[in-house]
Amino acid sequence: MTSSPRLHSQNWNAAGYATNAHFVPALGQPVLDLLEPQAGERILDLGCGDGVLTEKLIALGAEVVAIDNSSDMIAAARRRGLDASIMDARALTFESEFDAVFSNAVLHWIKNDPDAPVTGAFRALRTGGRFVGEMGGHACVGAITVALVATLERRGIRDAASWIPWYFPTVDDYEIRLRRAGFVPHSVQLIPRPTPLPTGMRGWLETFANPFCAALPQSERSGFLDEVTAILKPVLCDAEGRWTADYTRLRALRPSKPDFLRFVSRGELYPTRRDHHHITRGWFKLR
Numbered sequence: 001m002t003s004s005p006r007l008h009s010q011n012w013n014a015a016g017y018a019t020n021a022h023f024v025p026a027l028g029q030p031v032l033d034l035l036e037p038q039a040g041e042r043i044l045d046l047g048c049g050d051g052v053l054t055e056k057l058i059a060l061g062a063e064v065v066a067i068d069n070s071s072d073m074i075a076a077a078r079r080r081g082l083d084a085s086i087m088d089a090r091a092l093t094f095e096s097e098f099d100a101v102f103s104n105a106v107l108h109w110i111k112n113d114p115d116a117p118v119t120g121a122f123r124a125l126r127t128g129g130r131f132v133g134e135m136g137g138h139a140c141v142g143a144i145t146v147a148l149v150a151t152l153e154r155r156g157i158r159d160a161a162s163w164i165p166w167y168f169p170t171v172d173d174y175e176i177r178l179r180r181a182g183f184v185p186h187s188v189q190l191i192p193r194p195t196p197l198p199t200g201m202r203g204w205l206e207t208f209a210n211p212f213c214a215a216l217p218q219s220e221r222s223g224f225l226d227e228v229t230a231i232l233k234p235v236l237c238d239a240e241g242r243w244t245a246d247y248t249r250l251r252a253l254r255p256s257k258p259d260f261l262r263f264v265s266r267g268e269l270y271p272t273r274r275d276h277h278h279i280t281r282g283w284f285k286l287r
Helices: 014-020 023-027 029-035 052-059 071-079 115-124 142-154 171-181 200-208 218-236
Strands: 042-046 063-068 084-086 098-104 125-136 187-196 244-253 261-263 269-271 279-281 284-286
Touching: 014 071, 014 200, 023 029, 023 187, 029 052, 029 098, 029 125, 029 244, 042 052, 042 115, 052 063, 052 098, 063 071, 071 084, 098 115, 115 125, 115 171, 142 200, 142 218, 142 244, 171 187, 171 244, 200 218, 218 244
Parallel strands: 042 063, 042 098, 063 084, 098 125
Antiparallel strands: 125 244, 187 244, 261 269, 279 284
């Protein structure tokens, strides 16, 4: 069997997400704490999902605008009474509107253009604004990914690795992207975080692995997920039947939008006392 390797978008189901992946917003609390939201601040929640963390930002007194590209997730967020809109993170329309941009467990899904949401976040921030985000980092769910790809290959899918939907960057990779967008990174870290799965590996795969399933006919998908689960059981399931996913997180701690910028070697950006206006270098432009 062959199938055309191409990027497939993740299909989100808010009810399934709440059942199988409620740990995601729960484990995002430390990232929200690092944001240190202040009462009266205007904050963009970039990839709000069903709005669990958005609610917490509002409870702290912030004015929050929430966006996500999933209509089902936005509907769930709106049922919480949130200001939530469908918007592609690669095409943010905001301009110097926010004191902070917050993002949890979203940006690793934007494999085909990882620079776009970073550039959009920079543009959305007011001068001096900050960005705090966490996403999957290099080697995140490595064992799970190998099992998914190997099982596709056994089922006749050529170039099975091309069906991987995630972008899991190294620290160096993401620092370069932040600087290229105009940010001054304070800290970018990789954090190993083995993560218990409340509904086991099968529930996790049903929630997050549908881009791999898209490589196969509908009739084969359930058996495919069963096979992947069986492969992973010896390494990710303990003697009591408790599953743990091999997560690694990349955390960007308060990269800021500086008051003044200048170019140095290789086009990187750093703060300076001198103000340069209307500098253009290739596709990169400051106003």
